[in-house]
Every structure is written in structure tokens, then in C-alpha cells.
Amino acid sequence: xxxxxxxxxxxxxxxxxxxxxxxxxxxxxxxxxxxxxxxxxxxxxxxxxxxxxxxxxxxxxxxxxxxxxxxxxxxxxxxxxxxxxxxxxxxxxxxxxxxxxxxxxxxxxxxxxxxxxxxxxxxxxxxxxxxxxxxxxxxxxxxx
Numbered sequence: 001x002x003x004x005x006x007x008x009x010x011x012x013x014x015x016x017x018x019x020x021x022x023x024x025x026x027x028x029x030x031x032x033x034x035x036x037x038x039x040x041x042x043x044x045x046x047x048x049x050x051x052x053x054x055x056x057x058x059x060x061x062x063x064x065x066x067x068x069x070x071x072x073x074x075x076x077x078x079x080x081x082x083x084x085x086x087x088x089x090x091x092x093x094x095x096x097x098x099x100x101x102x103x104x105x106x107x108x109x110x111x112x113x114x115x116x117x118x119x120x121x122x123x124x125x126x127x128x129x130x131x132x133x134x135x136x137x138x139x140x141x142x143x144x
Contacts, residue, residue, distance in 0.1 A: 002038030003093040005050040008058050008071065010079050015058030017071070018084040019046045027066030028074065029092045035070045039096020052086035060084060 006017045029044035060082035064074035077083075113121050122133055 002033065002036050002096070003050070004091060005048070005053060006032055006071075006090045006092055007053065010058050013056065013058075015056035015080075016053030016086060016089040017059045017061065018057050018082055018086065018088040019060060019062070019090055020082075020084040020088060028061065028064040030066045031064050031068045031071055031074060032092050033094035033096075036094065038094035040094065041092065042095040043093040044090070045092075046088050046090050048087055048089045049091040051089075053089050054086075056080060057082045057084070057086065057089075 007014045008017060009015075029041040032044075033039060033041050058079055059071070059076050061071060061074040061076040064071075068074050
């Protein structure tokens with residue numbers, strides 16, 4: 001499932017999304033699940049259900065209609081402008097699974113093997129017609 005604290009990246013830095021009043025409704029969460037490609041909303045909460053963020057709070061949206069394609073299309077106060085704290089960091093659980101999306105995969109053949117689903121596992125790359133595992137001592141989530 002797609003589930004977790006909602007964060008956005010601005011100027012190369014990830015930060016959380018918070019709401020002051022209960023503007024976090026099914027319409028708003030629908031936008032997040034749509035943007036992630038994760039199906040309909042199963043659950044949404046504005047009370048840090050996946051823990052409080054520790055970095056910046058980047059966004060405080062309000063009054064999403066639910067038909068927006070991305071979260072930034074919802075009205076908001078501006079980047080870094082908010083009237084709520086991390087105790088109101090929003091979290092969402094979407095009902096579907098996130099499809100595996102590999103930008104640039106047409107240039108380099110990649111695949112995930114030996115994982116529990118289509119978007120998890122060991123990364124392998126095809127080089128000179130042969131598949132092999134990617135090895136990197138400093139591999140982290142950013143590399144993934």
C-alpha cells in the first residue's frame with residue numbers, strides 16, 4: 001500500500017505538509033493518492049499518524065476540490081508559509097498499490113528482483129546483454 005506522512009520537495013529539500021483546521025478531507029487526500037498513482041483514499045489524518053516531521057514545513061494547503069492533478073494545484077499560503085506545527089503533519093493511506101515507474105528506463109534497462117512486490121527488490125541493470133546486480137557501498141533511498 002501507499003501510506004505515510006505527506007512530504008513535498010522544494011528547492012532540493014523535503015518538508016512536511018500540515019493543516020491547522022480539519023481541511024484534510026477525502027477530496028484533499030484524493031489529490032495526494034492520485035498524484036502518487038496509488039488508487040483511491042483509504043484513510044487520511046491531520047494529526048501526524050505516521051510521526052511528526054523534523055525538517056521544514058513546506059506547505060499548508062486548504063480547500064482542495066479533489067479534481068486537482070497535483071497537490072500544488074490546491075490553494076495554499078505559499079512555500080514555507082504555515083500556521084500549524086508538526087503535530088498537524090498530514091498522513092494518508094491509499095487503497096491501491098503504487099505502480100513501479102522508472103523514468104529514463106528506455107535509455108537503460110533496469111529491473112527489480114527477489115522483492116515482495118513489483119516496486120521492491122534488488123536493483124539489476126542490463127549491460128552488454130547481461131543482467132547483473134547494482135553494487136554500491138553508499139546506496140541509499142536517494143539513489144533508489
